[in-house]
Structures are given as C-alpha cells and as structure tokens.
Amino acid sequence: MKRNVGGVDRTIRVILGLAILSLLFILHGSTRFIGLIGLVPLLTAFVGFCPLYTLLGIKTCRVSSHK
Incomplete structure (x- = not known):
C-alpha cells in the first residue's frame, strides 16, 4: 500500500x-x-491510505523526489 493521504487531508x-x-x-x-x-x-x-482515492486516482500527499 502506497501512501495517498496527505497531512491536511489526514487532519x-x-x-x-x-x-x-x-x-x-x-x-x-x-x-x-x-x-x-x-x-x-x-x-x-x-494508515495514510484510502482505497477510494486509489480507484479515483487521487493523491493528496506530497510526491517524494527520492526513488
């Protein structure tokens, strides 16, 4: 599970x-x-993960520049 829920969204x-x-x-x-x-x-x-966001292609967390 990749994180797809950002800080403001979590709050x-x-x-x-x-x-x-x-x-x-x-x-x-x-x-x-x-x-x-x-x-x-x-x-x-x-958890920082929302299954519905995955289905809709939404990501509210910051994208990491490190791989």
Missing part, C-alpha cells in the same frame, strides 16, 4: 472521524451505531 479525516464517532454518545437506540462509520476516516488517516 480533516481525524476531526471528521471523531465528530461522527461522537454520535455513539449523542444518539439513542440502534441509530447510535451509525457513529461507527467514524472509524473509517480515522483508520484511513492513521
């Missing part, structure tokens, strides 16, 4: 992931489990 993903994950504590009943979707942006932020 946004962490903030968004935590906000969505907080729904676990805000919502009631079975709808609160929608908050588990927040794990996806958190995971992609920590």
